[in-house]
Amino acid sequence: MVEHLPLAPVIILNAPQMAENIGAVARVMANFGLSELRLVSPRDGWPQERAWPLAAGAEGLLNAARVIGSVSEAIADLQLVFATTARPRELQLPILTPRAGAAELNEASRRGERIGLLFGGERAGLETTDIALCQAVVTIPIDPAFKSLNLAQAVAINAYEWRTTLDNTAPAIFREHSPTADGAAMLGLFEHLERELDGAGFFHPPDKRPSMVLNLRSALGKGRLSEQEVRTLRGVVTALSRGRGRVLAKLAKQRAERVED
Amino acid sequence: MVEHLPLAPVIILNAPQMAENIGAVARVMANFGLSELRLVSPRDGWPQERAWPLAAGAEGLLNAARVIGSVSEAIADLQLVFATTARPRELQLPILTPRAGAAELNEASRRGERIGLLFGGERAGLETTDIALCQAVVTIPIDPAFKSLNLAQAVAINAYEWRTTLDNTAPAIFREHSPTADGAAMLGLFEHLERELDGAGFFHPPDKRPSMVLNLRSALGKGRLSEQEVRTLRGVVTALSRGRGRVLAKLAKQRAERVED
Numbered sequence: 001m002v003e004h005l006p007l008a009p010v011i012i013l014n015a016p017q018m019a020e021n022i023g024a025v026a027r028v029m030a031n032f033g034l035s036e037l038r039l040v041s042p043r044d045g046w047p048q049e050r051a052w053p054l055a056a057g058a059e060g061l062l063n064a065a066r067v068i069g070s071v072s073e074a075i076a077d078l079q080l081v082f083a084t085t086a087r088p089r090e091l092q093l094p095i096l097t098p099r100a101g102a103a104e105l106n107e108a109s110r111r112g113e114r115i116g117l118l119f120g121g122e123r124a125g126l127e128t129t130d131i132a133l134c135q136a137v138v139t140i141p142i143d144p145a146f147k148s149l150n151l152a153q154a155v156a157i158n159a160y161e162w163r164t165t166l167d168n169t170a171p172a173i174f175r176e177h178s179p180t181a182d183g184a185a186m187l188g189l190f191e192h193l194e195r196e197l198d199g200a201g202f203f204h205p206p207d208k209r210p211s212m213v214l215n216l217r218s219a220l221g222k223g224r225l226s227e228q229e230v231r232t233l234r235g236v237v238t239a240l241s242r243g244r245g246r247v248l249a250k251l252a253k254q255r256a257e258r259v260e261d
Numbered sequence: 262m263v264e265h266l267p268l269a270p271v272i273i274l275n276a277p278q279m280a281e282n283i284g285a286v287a288r289v290m291a292n293f294g295l296s297e298l299r300l301v302s303p304r305d306g307w308p309q310e311r312a313w314p315l316a317a318g319a320e321g322l323l324n325a326a327r328v329i330g331s332v333s334e335a336i337a338d339l340q341l342v343f344a345t346t347a348r349p350r351e352l353q354l355p356i357l358t359p360r361a362g363a364a365e366l367n368e369a370s371r372r373g374e375r376i377g378l379l380f381g382g383e384r385a386g387l388e389t390t391d392i393a394l395c396q397a398v399v400t401i402p403i404d405p406a407f408k409s410l411n412l413a414q415a416v417a418i419n420a421y422e423w424r425t426t427l428d429n430t431a432p433a434i435f436r437e438h439s440p441t442a443d444g445a446a447m448l449g450l451f452e453h454l455e456r457e458l459d460g461a462g463f464f465h466p467p468d469k470r471p472s473m474v475l476n477l478r479s480a481l482g483k484g485r486l487s488e489q490e491v492r493t494l495r496g497v498v499t500a501l502s503r504g505r506g507r508v509l510a511k512l513a514k515q516r517a518e519r520v521e522d
Contacts, residue, residue: 024411027409027411028410028411028414030404030406030407031403031404031407031408031409031410031414032403032404033404056409056411057407057409058407092487092489092490097425098421099425140421141421141424141425141428142292142293142424143291143292143293143294143424145291145294146291146292146318146319147292148288148292148317148318149289149292150285150288150289150317150413152411152414153289153292153413153414153417156414156417156418157417157418157421160359160401160402160418160421163402163403163404164358164360164402167402193497196501197497197500197501200500200501200503201500202496202497202500202501212493215489215490215493216493216494216497219484219486219487219490219493219494220484221484222484222485223480223481223482223483223484223485224483224484225480226480228476229476229480232473232476232477232480233477233480235463236454236458236463236477237501239458239461239462239463240457240458240461240463240498240501240502241501242461
């Protein structure tokens with residue numbers, strides 16, 4: 001397998017509120033050698049000139065920041081994304097320390113995968129639906145008595161841990177042999193499956209659909225499927241549901257013939 | 262030797278300039294369980310009300326901060342103090358990473374020693390005469406191309422490393438939500454799926470069935486599914502194929518009715 005020079009994680013801020021924090025994030029990213037920043041629906045729009053003084057010279061990084069409309073679009077080209085959140089969630093995703101998370105990201109990057117870290121906004125944090133698009137959760141070990149961690153500090157801890165992995169050989173938990181599916185491919189699989197399950201009346205009662213969808217997505221997503229595996233599973237979904245379509249067509253045809261009889 | 266509960270390091274800010282940074286330092290100290298802050302000759306005097314909003318609730322810590330006239334007085338009651346600085350100095354002191362520094366501090370604290378970390382002001386950093394009062398230098402591994410690290414971020418990295426020394430017994434992946442499915446449950450899922458796929462004509466050509474089965478099993482198995490997730494996926498398989506079964510039954514019934522016609 002080809003060994004790649006590790007490419008630093010993309011930092012994705014979902015619904016950030018304070019432009020000053022975005023500037024501070026850019027500064028600390030530059031401190032630790034990270035360079036790509038994506039902003040999902042920043043509250044006050046973008047650009048905001050209040051961000052630039054806080055970047056303290058990391059202006060190229062701020063100037064190049066991309067604004068994107070949704071988390072799923074923001075991670076569409078990434079193959080391994082961890083959600084950074086302090087809150088326990090109902091999702092059955094692995095929970096990693098920043099150190100273990102950085103080691104996993106480093107290894108994935110050496111395999112040539114595109115990696116990212118997703119952070120929530122200052123107040124709301126991350127929605128479960130966004131976390132479900134990630135392959136694991138990174139939780140910073142903060143004091144339960146004082147959990148209010150500044151956004152730029154959360155990025156700092158993870159960026160620092162990333163930087164320290166460059167001097168170490170990372171351990172392996174995830175091993176891959178073929179290219180890992182990116183976020184867009186996973187979303188395609190999820191939506192295909194959910195469409196067919198809607199047709200099959202799987203989501204019952206209907207008000208449980210959202211949580212059932214989350215559970216399915218995290219169950220299928222945490223295994224870090226390859227592109228080939230995603231294609232195979234889409235074939236599985238098609239095969240299992242196609243039979244139904246074919247039989248329905250046959251039934252319709254027979255009915256038509258009966259009418260003609 | 263008596264083993265003490267480790268007492269967190271005292272944070273000493275030498276000649277800090279911006280009150281906002283002092284507030285942000287207090288906040289991140291509280292995040293990681295540190296509680297004692299000492300200010301050596303803050304530029305604008307003390308207290309400064311601009312600090313309090315940035316502390317985001319860590320007000321007790323700010324209220325208790327002591328103002329001291331010199332570094333030597335500020336460290337007078339401490340037995341092990343490290344100077345945090347990014348700059349190479351002529352002093353022949355050990356240079357430690359934040360991780361190694363935190364480990365040393367933890368060990369000293371368990372021996373009952375009083376420990377501290379010394380930080381310089383935003384512009385000037387630390388004077389050699391002040392560093393010389395410390396027992397080692399802690400250097401944060403920042404990108405040589407962008408060395409301007411915010412004071413509160415520097416405290417954050419070291420406070421975080423201190424905090425992780427308290428958690429050393431915790432494994433990297435420290436939480437799983439529900440019992441992981443055992444081999445029998447996984448095999449049940451695999452065989453259920455493969456049975457339905459046989460019925461749907463998925464395995465084509467037939468001599469490729471064994472390798473297709475292996476690929477499917479590894480794709481689904483590597484995510485370490487929980488028992489609950491296995492049940493959910495079996496429900497998915499049933500739902501997708503049930504429609505087909507129902508229609509087949511209906512078709513058979515219609516055929517029977519046609520014969521009776």
